Amino acid sequence: MSQYELTDFEWCMVEPLLPNKPRGVPRVDDRRVLNGIFWVLRSGAPWRDLPERYGPRTTCYNRFTRWRKAGVWDRLMNAVTAAHSGEIQMIDSTSIRVHQQAATARNRADNCLGRSRGGLTTKIHAVVNAQGLPIRLGLTAGQTHDGQIVDCLLDHLGPRTIVLADKAYDANRIRSLIQEHGATPNIPAKSNRKWKPHFSKRLYRERNLIERFFCKLKHFRRVATRYDKLASNFLAFVQLASMRLWLRVYESTS
Known part of the structure; x- marks a missing residue:
């Protein structure tokens, strides 16, 4: 497993927050696609350089932008930060x-x-x-x-x-x-x-x-x-990086 990929603990935290798609054609494995998105986030590489193990780059990019437009990254950020201390x-x-x-x-x-x-x-x-x-x-x-x-x-x-x-x-x-x-x-x-x-x-x-x-x-x-x-795509990457920092703290304290 690459150091950029979601751990089992992080995936257990994220999976229930992802959109459900009970009908229609099953979408490509969410975890693999998210790992591809996090690889681009951490490495800074262009989408076209995405390793083959994450599937087609167009799939990862399209999922990233489609979920951004649907507000998925906003909802994930809100869910991860909901338990914060505000003192x-x-x-x-x-x-x-x-x-x-x-x-x-x-x-x-x-x-x-x-x-x-x-x-x-x-x-x-x-x-x-x-x-x-x-x-x-x-x-x-x-x-x-x-x-x-x-x-x-x-x-x-x-x-x-x-x-x-x-x-x-x-x-x-x-x-x-x-x-x-x-x-x-x-x-x-x-x-x-x-x-x-x-x-x-x-x-x-x-x-x-x-x-x-x-x-x-x-x-x-x-x-x-x-x-x-x-700016909307850049902010989505900032949100994903921030969520990753939260998830690491959750994992270290669990």
């Missing part, structure tokens, strides 16, 4: 270089392609829990300010949640958004802020967990460099 959450972003293969997308704005100091980039935004595991994910163009997507990412906070973030999120609007959910922002104040809100340096040290998450995420080469023209 402490951290939000941040990381920039991903866009390969020339993806740079030819027709509508760059709609596909989260933008210019920044590193050239053409895409930003991955994430919210992680106290274990450094992702709860919410999002994409923007590389030059987009981090605060522009917080409304989508911080829409699930509990009344006793503490949100850790860096100075990029120090805005009255973001603090108010967090407090409206009954949560508490722990964000360092910018140097030009006249009123300095309460801030715990001890809690803020925990924020290194989200940096570790991004490092683990970039072990998946299809995420470390963006090869996909469509």
Whole structure:
């Protein structure tokens, strides 16, 4: 078995969450197809280089895109993260270089392609829990300010949640958004802020967990460099990589 393939434990977790197809022509073995998709995710190789043991590359690619359009990857992500602990959450972003293969997308704005100091980039935004595991994910163009997507990412906070973030999120609007959910922002104040809100340096040290998450995420080469023209396909790969990190933690603690 390749190190990229699902273990028996991971497959037992994923199989019940996959779509059922009781009628019609039986589809190609789900586990083999998923292993092919994870091979592309981890190796970063083009679909055409998929090893023969995973079956036709068109089958794996078509299943990947069809299930993305049907919301299967979204449902899997929600199911895997449903049991997360929300007492402490951290939000941040990381920039991903866009390969020339993806740079030819027709509508760059709609596909989260933008210019920044590193050239053409895409930003991955994430919210992680106290274990450094992702709860919410999002994409923007590389030059987009981090605060522009917080409304989508911080829409699930509990009344006793503490949100850790860096100075990029120090805005009255973001603090108010967090407090409206009954949560508490722990964000360092910018140097030009006249009123300095309460801030715990001890809690803020925990924020290194989200940096570790991004490092683990970039072990998946299809995420470390963006090869996909469509933002929806790239986000699906980010979701699959995130699910794999969750499944490994579940397996190690079982």
